[in-house]
Structures are given as structure tokens and as C-alpha cells.
Amino acid sequence: MFRIRKVPDARAPSNRTAVAEAQAILRAQFPGMAPDDIDALPGRLEDPFTHRFVAELLVAEDARSHVRAAAVMLYDPELAFAFLDMLATTPGASPGRGTGGALYERVRLEAAALGAKGLYFECLPDDSETSPDPAIRAQNAARLKFYERFGARPIVGTAYETPLSPEDTDMPHLVFDGLGRHDLPDSERLQDIVRAILERKYGTLCPSDYVAEVVGSIHEEAYALRPPRYKGTKTVAAPAEMRRPIPLIVNDRHDIHHIRERGYVESPIRIKLILDDLDATGLFVRHETRHFPDRWIREVHDARLLDYLKSACAEAPEKTSIYPYVFPVRNATRPPKERSVLAGYWCIDTFTPINRNAWPAARRAVDCTLTAAEAVLGGAPAAYALVRPPGHHAERKTFGGFCYLCSGAVAANYLSHYGKVAILDIDYHHGNGQQDIFYERADVLTVSIHGDPSFAYPYFTGFRSETGLGCGAGHNLNIPLPETVSPAQYIDALDQALERIGEFRPDYLVLSLGFDTGRGDPTGTWSNRPEDFRRIGALIAEQGYPTVLVQEGGYRIRTLGANARAFFDGLAGGLGSAPCPNAAPSRTANAPAPRRWRTSVRPEDPGRIRALVAATDRFSADEIEIAVELAQERITLGRASGYHFLFANRGDRLEGFACFGQIPGSETSWDLYWIAVQPEQHGQGLGAEILRRVEATIGRAGGRQVFIDTSSSPAYASTRTFYLRQGYHLAAELADFYRQGDGKAIYAKALSA
Template sequence: MFRIRKVPDARAPANRVAVAEAQEILRAQFPGMNPGEIDDLPVKLEDPFAQRFVAELFVAEDARAHVRAAAVLLYDPELAFAFLDMLSVSPKVKAGSGIGGAVYERLRLEASELGAQGLYFECLPDDPEQSPDDDIRKQNIDRLRFYEQFGARPITGTAYETPLKPGDTDVPHLVFDGLDRHDLPDAGRLAAIVRAILERKYGDLCPPDYVEAVVASVRDGGYALRPPRYRKAGAPKAPLGGPRLIPLVVNDRHDIHHVRERGYVESPVRISAILGELDASGLFARQEPQHYPDHWIREVHDPRLVDYLKTACAEAPENTSVYPYVFPVRNATRRPKERSVLAGYWCIDTFTPINRNAWPAARRAVDCVLTAADAVIAGASGAYALVRPPGHHAEYRTFGGFCYVCNCAVAANYLSRYGRVAILDIDYHHGNGQQDIFYERPDVLTVSIHGHPSFAYPYFTGFKDETGRGAGAGFNLNLPLPESVTPDKYRDTLEVALKRIDEFAPDFLVLSLGFDTGRGDPTGTWSNRAEDFRKIGARIAEVGLPTVVVQEGGYRIRTLGTNARNFFTGFAGAAGPVRDKRRTTSAAPARRVWRTTLQPEDPAQIRALVAATDRFSAEEIAIAEELAVERIERGRASGYEFVLVSDGNRLAGYTCYGRIPGSETSWDLYWIAVAPALQGKGLGAQLMARTEDAIRRAGGMKVYIDTSTGPAYAATRVFYARQGYHLAAEFPNFYRAGDGKAVYTKNVTAPE
């Protein structure tokens, strides 16, 4: 069993491992390739301008997440073509495993969804006069036979196979795969594509006169696809694939958790009401839940809570529910011994029971959400975990609100190995579970639209001023609304939430989906109807993020299924290929905007930028934000000056500096930070140059910079040295034992 996924960069932990393992496979299978081509793979993934291609890495991973095959796809949005750069299976994989074919099928689908009007690649020749070595020619025949089953064949009638040196053999064909819908382009466009391949891919090998000769050979009526050699006449081609259906993972054990007490609205009929509408929609493909280990739960919940739930549920009397009735808040360190009394130690309310089936049902829900998470990791634009019991009220060390395990938090934490994650909670009630679990983490943004806690459960969280703490400050957004809200007002608030998510620029979205915002819901007071849910689903899909949708509330059975069907009709209708933040139709990067004046949103963006560098402590991150706030409040009297640069709406980098008190000519550089994706590309040097120029114009003569002598700051010290700074002093053990302070200085009286 294996899964195929796209690796967008080498920053997230799981992506770094995947890129490294893919490089090992490519080095082993392409020993004659320039090593730099493979070594530079991480840079190519993040910089679409390096070769004027958007590079995409796909890997096939086994059950242990080890890479067993790798492929690199290049895409040119201007010429609208894709180029298969490399595709290789690990030497450890047995022949006939089918992995290579599965990866190529995924590449064809990706190229089609990108809008490519054809997939091009190179294959060595299968004719004896062009490939005289029998063993090599046999391998070439096998490859061309493999690709021909998909309809891909060499282009004949051009000079593409011309040797660079007389007598060279095994010069590759240029192969074209029309992706089941495109013919070879006209001569002008094909010539442009050939030029792009030769100049961008092989510019260091192909001299200009060679490129011009090959391009000139592409003439109207002179080229064609070679007739099939290996596929029998009339044999069907391997299909590209039909519509992308939404993976649907249903908790097949939810109904064992059936609390029959009067008024308990979280009942099994909720799932059947939704499925009755969704099964007839034609939008979904069912997937069986896979089993995942408990450690994914323990990473977001107090292990003692997990142990209690497992044990207490297993020991509960048959057909009996135990409700908390004593809450030992006065001395939390002295836990009660009796199970029924201990329930109040872990629970936040009096209506979420412990019973024999609560834990098994909640545990299976976790398997469902992680199965859905793996579906989006593998390339689905969205996947739906239809589960109960719900989860978004379960905090790190408490359960409640019908919730035992915070399903969205488990999914978000799981996805965080592969990139940044945003959680959007659109249930009527505040998503206190996600907020609590990620309150001090900057890699997961939590956003919740909900009824104000002055009247809505859980009453004690969800206030607007709860924005995160420590490294997580600024990464929690609560949008509480009044009891009476029109659908238009609700969607206006949704726009605020989506704007914050866009600023965060996540790689994945986890949607905590509640239909209790619907008209007539017994637990809510708002008035969204079926058409409003359709608009909400469409708007969320338009964001273009791979989305794990997790079912939470919604208790009006009469309209529950209709609202769900309309939400996903909107979601599926607006969903397209997953947004690639690097992709652009222009060959030049977006224009950067430089400024020295702070804007109201800058302190939060500075905090997020500094936290994202993963270099500073929580205290240092807070100080960076405080300096910006002080500058806004006090102006130049604060003593702090700034140089900032933005890419679009996002802060790309900044410096904070100021005159040293008591000195007329000496200045301190307090902060310099560059967004991780832009580091190593010269932006830091530009920031330094602009800052030094501002200091010089203000009469400054010298700049001083303090930094750590620790190994983690070695690259920082090298950067300062490259900018012309020299070490002026060093103070051992200044910050802590073994960590000293280094002071660098530079004379800026004249350009250096």
C-alpha cells in the first residue's frame, strides 16, 4: 500500500524527509545526471523563476512514509505545457509493483488540472541505428512501451534527435502526451516549447546555434506523432480519470454511541439524515477509515485524560451513562479516586456522559479524520469526515459539549508535519478545543465564528480579546456574533475570517463544520437556509486550499441533510485545483513595496514573521511586536525606526533600528528578519543597505549589532560579516552559560 502526494517545499518536517529520500532515489537511478540538478531540488520547489518553470515534486510513500518513487514535473503557465523532468522508482521496489504507473497517472492528472495543453518528456530511442547497444535498447523499448499505453509517443520530423557531437548515440526523442484531449500544437507554439525546454533545461549543454537549428526544424506539416508500435490497434488507452469526487469517510461505529436520555440531541439519526442527501448527490467517493495509533491523540490531549476516557468508558455499567456532578476546581492537584466523581475533574459540563460506547465511537472518529487528512495530503482538494461524536469542545485536558476528542485538532496537528495549517470553525458554538490546544503555537492558526459567549455555550471562551499567548500570540482569532444575525452579516464575517487565513498563507485548511447556524436549530439562534449554506461552501472552496472538512454540530433533523447537500454542492462547484502560492502567469515576481511608515496591522505581521523564522524565544517575539506598537503609539519619540518590505499584502522582511541614547553618531540595529521562503535570495542584504542609507542620511556614522555566539546563530554572524561588519567585542556567557554576546560594527559614513 502506498500513497502519492505533492511535496510543495522542504520546510515542513515531513517534507524535508521526503525531499531527501527523493534525492537519494534520483541520484541512484540517474548517476550520469549533473549532481547539481538534484541538489538544487529544494530551491526549485520554492523559486519558480530559477528556470522559469513551476517545479512540482511528487512522491509515492509506503505505510511507513518512506519514499518509494519520485517524480519532478515542470509547468510553464505562459506556454501552458508541462514537462516531466524525472520519474524514478526506488531500487528497493520489486519490478511490476505498479508504483511507476500510478505516479505517471497522477502526473497526467496534475498536468491536466494545471491547464497544460500537453505533457512533454524525453525518452531514449528504440531503433537499432540510434541505440546500437542491445541492453540499453531493450530498456528504451520498455519505457516507450510503458508510456505508449497512455497515448504518449515520440514527435517525428524535427531535428530534436540531432547529436550534440557527431557519432553520439542514444539521443532522446521528445515525447508528447496529449492528456486525452489535446493534439500537437501548431508549429509556432511547438517551436516555442522546444526552445523553452532546450534553453531552460539544457542551456549549459546546448550551444545557441544548436538550439536555433532544432527550433528552426519545427515547420508546419513537417512533424507528427510517431504511429503506435507497442499498443495493439484499437486497444484502449489508460484513461486520464473522471471527475474528482470528494472523499467521504463515515464513522461506521458512530451509532454504538446512542444516549437515549430525553433531550440528548446528539443522536445517530444526524448521520443518516446527512447521508441520505449526500449519497444521491453524486459528489462523493466513499473511503473506508484506516486505523491510526493513539499517539496522534496524545499529542494534542493530556495523556491522563486519554487514559481516563479509555478506562472509565470500559468500566462503565452496561446501558448506563455516568454524568459529572462534582467539579474539583478548588484543589486540582488532588484528584478524586471514584470514577463517577473523577468525571468532573476532566469534564466542563453536566451533560456529556461517560458510557461504555463513548470512547470506542470517539476513537473511531479520529481514524476517520486522519483518513480524510491523508486524502488531502495525497492530492484531494477536499475530504469530508462525517463523524460523531463531535470534537471541537474537547480541550487539552478536558472534554465536554458532547465532545471527547478534538477531532479537528488531531487532524491539524497531523497535517502540521507537512506545512502550516489553519482551522476555521463555523459551528454556532465556539471552538474552544482547538483554541486551547494551539493557543501557544504559531504553526496552526485558529479562527472561530460563533455566538457570543455571553449567551452561547461554552460561555467561558470565545471572546474577541483571546488572540493567543507566547509564540502563538496573534494566531487565534475569535469572531463572536450577537444572537440575531442575518445570512448577509454572517457571510461578511466569513470574509473577515478568510482574509486572516489568507494572510497566514497556510498549506492546509481544517474546517470545523457545524450546521447549527441553520434556521430553527435547537441549539442556535441564527437563520442560515439551504441557499446560504451553498454560498458558504462555495466561498470556502474558492480559497483554494486542500481542506479537511470535519462534522461538528447541527441538530435540526428536518433540514440537516438538505443544508449539508447544499453546502457541498457549493463547495464542489467552486473547488478547482489546489492553489499554488508560487504559481503565476508572469515571468517576473510580484513587485515589492518598500516603506518606513508602520501600518496598524504591522505589529501582528511582524510577530508572525519573527515567529515563522523559528529562531527566537517567545519573549523575544513579544518584544519585536512591542517595539512596533510603541512606534505607532509614540512616533519618533519612541526611538525606533523601521524599514519594511511587502510582497503583495504580506510582510516579507523588516528592520528595526534607532539612535543609541547619549550618542549623536552611533546607531543600534535591533531587529532584522526575512520571511523563511525568501531567505538566501538577497532580500536581507537589501534591507541592510536601505537601513544603512537611512542612518547615514540621519547623520549616523556607525552601526552596532548584538547577536549570540551560539552555533544556532552561525549563519547570522556570517551574514553580518558579508555585509561588511566586523566583530568589535565578545562577552562570554552573556545570555546564559555557554551562550555569549557578540557585538558587530560597521562604519557607514560613506557607501562601502
């Protein structure tokens, strides 16, 4: 048994191990290859600009996560072709069977997903004239026979096999695999592709006149694919369309956990209703649930909580539920010993019971979610764990809200061993479990859209001011919304959440999926209908992140199935239009990251503001600290500070910002306190764009005029000119205001109503 996964980089511990093991296989199987080329593999994965190729490493791992085969594929997005640089299995294994064969099929699938109009690679010749050694020739023939099964054959009629030196033998063929849907390109495009291969891959070996000779030999109608040579081979189908069935993992033991008390809405019928609607879509393929060791749960939950849940559930009376009713608010360091009283030590509410079946049902839900995570690691663009009981209210040391184990957090932590992870919680209630578990971590971003804790469970978490601690500062985003929210307002909040996730650039996404934002849900107050869920699913899928979906809430029986079906219709359509299925957009884009705008102030912003303002080389140390203090005051006091911010970011870099606020005592006048951009952005229009956005914000708030103070000294001449060009006029000038010879120039602009 093995799995095949993409290794995006060598930063995460499991990825570093996989890269090292892949390098060992490549060294063993390609002893003549320059060691530096293999050593450079980690850098090639993260730096497409230097090598002018996007590099992808695919590995086949056994049950113990040891690499048994590895492939390196290069992709040129401009010429839209893929090049299989290397494919090798552990010594002694055949590349044409088992692991190696499955790995090549996955390479073809990845090439098709990237949009490649053909996969190219090199194979040594299988004829006696160019491969005189019978033993080597037999190996070459076996490889070419294997690839011919996929329709991949050498391109003949060019000088690609020309020896670099007269004594050279076994010069490789250039082999073309049309992926079952593409023909050989025209001569001009093939020339560009061959030039790219020879210059970028063999630039140190092939002199320019040799490259010119080979490229010049490519003439229309003079080249073709070699006719099939190996009879009796079974042809392999073309790669499947990228709208593949979504792996569906259902908790087959969920119904043992059935609380029959009146008003307990988290009932087994929820799963049946969702399945009834989803089974008719044809979008899913069922996967068997695998069992995973407890260590994955213990990495996110306190071991004492797990021990309590396991033993208390096992000891609970048959067909009886124990509800927490005493809570240790006075002395949490001295837990009681009686099981029924101890429930309150670990639980956050009075309606989440302990009974015989709570633990086994919750434990199975974790296995389902980890099975979905495995499917995503294995290449599925998305996988759905349809589970109950839900999990997103279970914190590291507590359970509650119908939740016992935070399945989504367990999956996110599992995936974090292979790359960066973002959690997006779209349940009506705050995902306090995920927030608590990852609050001081920077490798997992947690984002939650939910009802404001002033009226919505769990009441004590989910505030905007909760942004993370320590190295996790800035890695938790809460978007609390009021009781009445229109679908359009909800989409605006989702856009904000996806924007923050885009800045984080995760390798994987875990979606805590709640349908309790639907109209009429007994636990919610919002009004999303099926058409709204369809749009929500599409927007999330269009981001292109490999996604594990974990079922959380959703309790209105009449509409639950329809809402779920609409969501997954949208999700499936979005997967088809995603920029690169099964890859974060940042991995395949040669263009720089898009500019992002936001108004929230994060803990890391004061430091970034200090660096930006200092980089302009226009402000004194005191002025720089004032800029920092304004941001810190906004973080501390929120809107009560009176300071508003606008940030322009590109990736993790702050490109520009503005700070503004309403003048105390005035109903219509506002001050622009700060506006600054990075030095390289001067004259590029960013400052003007920031100012336009600030003015629009002020206008929406009822402001009718903006005032800006600056220095009248010669050093600020360009700043004053900038304000004049943006429609401001000099309203007043106070001589010697800052110091002798340095006055204050006050500029003003009236805003249209």
C-alpha cells in the same frame, strides 16, 4: 500498499525526509546526472522565479512512509505546458508497473489540474541507428511501449534528436502526451515550448546556435506524433475530470453512542439524515476507515485525559451515563480518585456524559478523520469525515460540549508533518479545543466564526483578544458575532476569515463543519438557509486548499439534510473553479501575493510598525516608539483605547498602515495620527488608497471632518504636498511648536455626509 502525495516544500519534517529519499532514488537511477541538479531540488520547489518553472515533486510512499518512487514535474503557466523532468522508482522496480505506473498516472492528473495543454518529456530512442547497444535499446523500447499505452508518443519531423557532438548516441526523443484531450500545438507555440525546455533545462549544455537550429527545424505540417509502434497494449484512459468524487468516510460505529435522555440533541439520527440527502447527489465515493495508532491522539491530548476516558468508559455501568457534577475550582492539583467525581476534573460542563460507548465511538471518529486526511495527502482536493460524537470542544486536557476527542485537531496536527495547516471552524459555537491545542504554535493557524461568548457556549473562550501566545502569537483569530446575524453579515465574517487564511498561505485546510448556524437550530440563533450554505461551500472551495472536512454540530432534524446537501453542492462547484485543485494558490502563481486589508491589530504588528516607520527614515526614535505604543495600547485596551488601525499587507509583509481616532470631546471631528508606507511604495498610490479607506471608515462612523498634524520643516515638504493633493487645506500653523524653527502644520478636510 502505497500512497502518492505532493511534497510542496522541504520545510516540514516529513517533507524533508521525503525529499531526501527522493533525491537518493534519483541519484541511483540517474548516475550521469549532474549532482547539483538533484541537490537543488528543495530550492526548485520553493523558487519558481529563478528556474522559470513551477516545480512539483510527487512521491509514492509505502505503509512506513518510505519513498518508493519519485517524479519531478515542471510547469510553465504562461505557455501552459508541463514537462516531466524525472520519474524513477527504487532500483530493481519496473517503472511501467505498480508504483511507477500509478505515479505516472498521478503526474498526468496533476498536469491536467494545472491547466497544462500537454505533458512533455524525453525518452531515449528504440531504433538501432540511434541506439546501437541492444541492451540499452531494449530498455528504451520498454519505456516507450509503456508510455504509448497513455497515448504518449515521440514527436518526429524535427531536429530535436540532433547530437551535440558527432560521436553522441541515444539522443532523446521529445515525447508528447496530450492527456487524452489535447493535440500537438501549432508550430509557433511548439517552437516556444522547445526553446523553453532547451534553454531552461539544458542552458549550460546547449549553445545558442544549437537551440536556434532545433527550434528553426519546427515547421507547420512537417512534424507529427510517431505512429503507434507497439501493438497489443491496452490504452489507459485520459485523466479524470478534476471534479472527482469526494471521499466520504462515515463513522460506522457512531450509533453505539446514543444518549436517550430528553433534550440530548446529539443523536444518531443526525448522521442518517445527512447521508440520505448526500447519497442522492452522486458527489461522493465511500472510503473504508483505516485504524491509526494512538500516538496521533497523544500528540494533541494530555495522556492522562486519554487514560481517564478510556478506563472510565470501560468501567461505566451498562446502559448508564455518568455526568460531571463537581469541579476542581479550588485545588486542581489534587484530583479526586472516584471515577464519577473525577469526571468534573476533566470536563468543562455538566451535560457531556461518560458511558460505555463514548470512548469507542470517539476513537473511531478520529480514525475516520485521519482517513480523510490521508485521502487529501493522496491527492483528493477534499475529503469528508462524517462523524459523531463531534470533537471541536475537546481541549488538550478537557472534554465537553458533546466532545471527547478533538478529531479536527488530530487531523491538523497529522497534516502539519507535511506542511502548514489552517483550521477554519464554522460551527455556531467557538472551536475552543483547536484554539487551546494550537495556541502556542505557528505552523497551524486557527480561525473560528461563532456566537459571542457573552451568550453562546462555551462562554469562557472565543474572544477577539485571544490571538495566540509565544511563537503562536497572531496565529489564532476569533470572529465572535451577535445573536442576530443576517446571512450577508455571516458572509462578511467568512470573507474576513478566508482573508486571514490567505495571508497565512497554508498547504492544507481543516474545516470544522457545523450546520447549527442554520435557521431554527435548537443550539443556535442565526438564520442561514440552504442557499446560504451553498454559497459558504463555494467560497471555501474556491480558495483552492486541499481540505479535510470534519462534521461537528447541526441539530435541527427537519433541515439538517437539506443544509448539508446545499453546502456540498456549493463545495463541489467551487472545487471545479478553484485556481489549482490540490494545491495552495501560492504554489502555482507567478504573480506576487495579492494585497490584503485588515483593521484588527495583532501581537506581531507593533514590531512590524516599528520596522516600517524606521524604514521611511523620516521620524525620530521617540516618534517611532510613539507609533509602536499606539498599537500596543490598542491591543491592551481594544476599542476603549480610542485608536483605530488600517493595515495593507502583501503576504507577511506590512506595506503600509494608518492610525486614527475620534477627537475627545468632539462628536464629528477625527484625527489621523499616523500614515506611512514602505519606501518602495512612495509615489505608487498606496498612501492615497489608505487615506481614502480611512476617510470612508470615519464617514461611516459619523465623522464629518479629519485633521492631520505634521511638521512645517523643509524635510516634510513632500508630506504636506501629499495632503494638499488629497483635498486637505492648511487650517492653521503653530510656529516653533516642536522645536525652534519647526512648527506644527494642521491640515483639515470636510467629509461629505
